[in-house]
Amino acid sequence: MSVKTIAGVELKVSVDGYLEDMTQWNEEIAKEIATELGIELTPKHFEVLNYLRVKTIAKENLTIRGVGKSGIVDIKELYVLFPKGPLKFSSKIAGIPKPTSCI
Amino acid sequence: MKKLLILGAGTAGTMMANHLRPKLYLNEWDITIVDQYKTHYYQPGFLFLPFDTYTENQVKKNGKKFMPKGVNYIQKKIEQIFPEENKVELEGETLHYDVLIIATGSKIAPEETTGLLGPLWKKDIFDFYTFEGALALRNKLRDWQGGKLVVHITEMPIKCPVAPLEFSFLADSYFRKKGMRDKVDITYVTPLSGAFTKPTCTTALNYLLKEKDIKIEIDFAIESVDNDKKVIVDYAEREIPFDLLVTIPTNMGDEVIGKSGLGDDLNFIPTDHNTLQSKDHENIFVIGDATNVPASKAGSVAHFQAETLTDNILLYIGGYPLKKEFDGHANCFIETGNNKALLIDFNYVTEPVHGNFPFAKIGPLKLLKESVFNHWGKLAFRWIYWNMLLKGIAIPFVSRNMSFKGKVFDIKPDTK
Numbered sequence: 001m002s003v004k005t006i007a008g009v010e011l012k013v014s015v016d017g018y019l020e021d022m023t024q025w026n027e028e029i030a031k032e033i034a035t036e037l038g039i040e041l042t043p044k045h046f047e048v049l050n051y052l053r054v055k056t057i058a059k060e061n062l063t064i065r066g067v068g069k070s071g072i073v074d075i076k077e078l079y080v081l082f083p084k085g086p087l088k089f090s091s092k093i094a095g096i097p098k099p100t101s102c103i
Numbered sequence: 104m105k106k107l108l109i110l111g112a113g114t115a116g117t118m119m120a121n122h123l124r125p126k127l128y129l130n131e132w133d134i135t136i137v138d139q140y141k142t143h144y145y146q147p148g149f150l151f152l153p154f155d156t157y158t159e160n161q162v163k164k165n166g167k168k169f170m171p172k173g174v175n176y177i178q179k180k181i182e183q184i185f186p187e188e189n190k191v192e193l194e195g196e197t198l199h200y201d202v203l204i205i206a207t208g209s210k211i212a213p214e215e216t217t218g219l220l221g222p223l224w225k226k227d228i229f230d231f232y233t234f235e236g237a238l239a240l241r242n243k244l245r246d247w248q249g250g251k252l253v254v255h256i257t258e259m260p261i262k263c264p265v266a267p268l269e270f271s272f273l274a275d276s277y278f279r280k281k282g283m284r285d286k287v288d289i290t291y292v293t294p295l296s297g298a299f300t301k302p303t304c305t306t307a308l309n310y311l312l313k314e315k316d317i318k319i320e321i322d323f324a325i326e327s328v329d330n331d332k333k334v335i336v337d338y339a340e341r342e343i344p345f346d347l348l349v350t351i352p353t354n355m356g357d358e359v360i361g362k363s364g365l366g367d368d369l370n371f372i373p374t375d376h377n378t379l380q381s382k383d384h385e386n387i388f389v390i391g392d393a394t395n396v397p398a399s400k401a402g403s404v405a406h407f408q409a410e411t412l413t414d415n416i417l418l419y420i421g422g423y424p425l426k427k428e429f430d431g432h433a434n435c436f437i438e439t440g441n442n443k444a445l446l447i448d449f450n451y452v453t454e455p456v457h458g459n460f461p462f463a464k465i466g467p468l469k470l471l472k473e474s475v476f477n478h479w480g481k482l483a484f485r486w487i488y489w490n491m492l493l494k495g496i497a498i499p500f501v502s503r504n505m506s507f508k509g510k511v512f513d514i515k516p517d518t519k
Contacts, residue, residue: 061397064324065258069368075324079338086324086338088296
């Protein structure tokens with residue numbers, strides 16, 4: 001774990017750069033993380049990010065399939081919004097923990 | 104007379120019948136188990152069938168053999184569960200219950216992927232998660248001349264998550280023995296970010312892929328199979344060509360779970376991680392692959408769950424609070440080819456580690472290291488399965504919760 005200043009806020013982040021405390025998140029932080037990943041956020045991005053945050057608070061397991069059925073985007077659109085890391089990049093920008101897959 | 108009903112006579116359901124019958128008075132509790140199929144398959148054997156290591160008869164037996172006396176065994180299709188009315192509709196029969204145990208497992212759903220069931224299905228595209236699929240693949244491999252072999256996982260979760268990797272290792276050995284390894288190009292394609300689902304395993308075991316000359320493609324979320332071009336395509340339009348595709352299709356819970364409104368979007372049932380009680384109905388318990396708990400979908404997990412669930416059923420019917428005991432414990436042999444295997448032991452929170460098992464310092468089995476002993480362990484397990492595990496006989500020295508004796512926490516996962 002380390003501390004990183006993002007959008008003027010000191011944040012605890014995991015070794016992979018995911019926020020340790022999702023309550024510290026705000027839209028400015030999201031924008032700065034997204035820029036680092038080469039993504040410019042649009043309102044559609046924020047719809048996905050908010051969906052991920054709501055599901056995380058509800059302790060639901062996040063999957064690409066689940067986001068695809070969310071009614072916000074289908075899987076193809078999710079890839080367009082977050083190329084190369086549809087679930088990993090979106091989770092990082094949403095300030096939630098790294099998605100885990102069960103063995 | 105009170106009624107306990109078990110749906111599914113696979114590994115988990117059969118174990119529960121064997122555990123509970125001796126513990127519930129015959130004049131108080133009626134136990135019924137329902138499964139439409141006669142044959143009980145030793146599913147870990149499906150990994151060995153394609154390579155002619157096991158014969159058909161070594162992996163199947165009549166399910167009735169494993170049912171204890173005093174349990175009604177009904178072979179009918181389950182139509183629907185009505186949890187509010189405590190009843191289950193079968194084909195032409197209705198059963199009422201006081202306590203329900205759901206052990207309906209998981210199965211492949213190839214129809215979930217566009218093009219998978221196209222003209223190449225069972226010609227150049229195979230699964231080995233069904234008896235029929237494993238057998239068809241065996242026949243294909245017997246006279247396959249070589250080319251690009253792609254071993255592919257569609258999405259998680261899948262039953263026995265290490266099986267596709269084991270398949271790749273065994274394929275390497277198989278083609279070497281046949282003297283045609285130079286004609287076969289093996290690629291392992293996964294939706295995850297590493298070969299193993301657990302980061303410590305990826306760190307400790309990545310050398311195996313290099314040693315066996317298996318290429319790996321990570322973060323591949325399949326969108327479709329193009330039967331004309333013979334490629335698999337992902338959502339980012341990445342294409343991977345194949346001559347022979349061995350795929351693990353999407354795994355889903357039984358459709359009766361969906362139809363009864365009891366499951367999530369993959370028909371797995373929301374289940375308390377530690378008590379195994381269903382989250383929505385207090386007299387419904389769930390075990391094995393049918394649950395949505397974040398543990399491996401594997402026989403060893405069902406075995407450990409069965410011990411906790413047996414206690415919890417007895418506590419529940421006695422009116423006592425349930426034990427929050429199950430810790431996600433899994434214990435899996437991983438075949439690495441050339442008559443060697445690895446052993447891993449882990450739970451919900453602790454990743455696989457180095458060490459000895461089951462005895463500290465002694466072993467004889469080594470955790471996360473290849474050894475011949477581990478391979479013998481895996482082969483011996485078939486006997487243990489048929490003769491001990493299904494019958495609910497405890498396996499000596501292997502406890503339901505993960506033990507930390509003899510374990511060495513020395514691996515730091517790679518982070519990229």
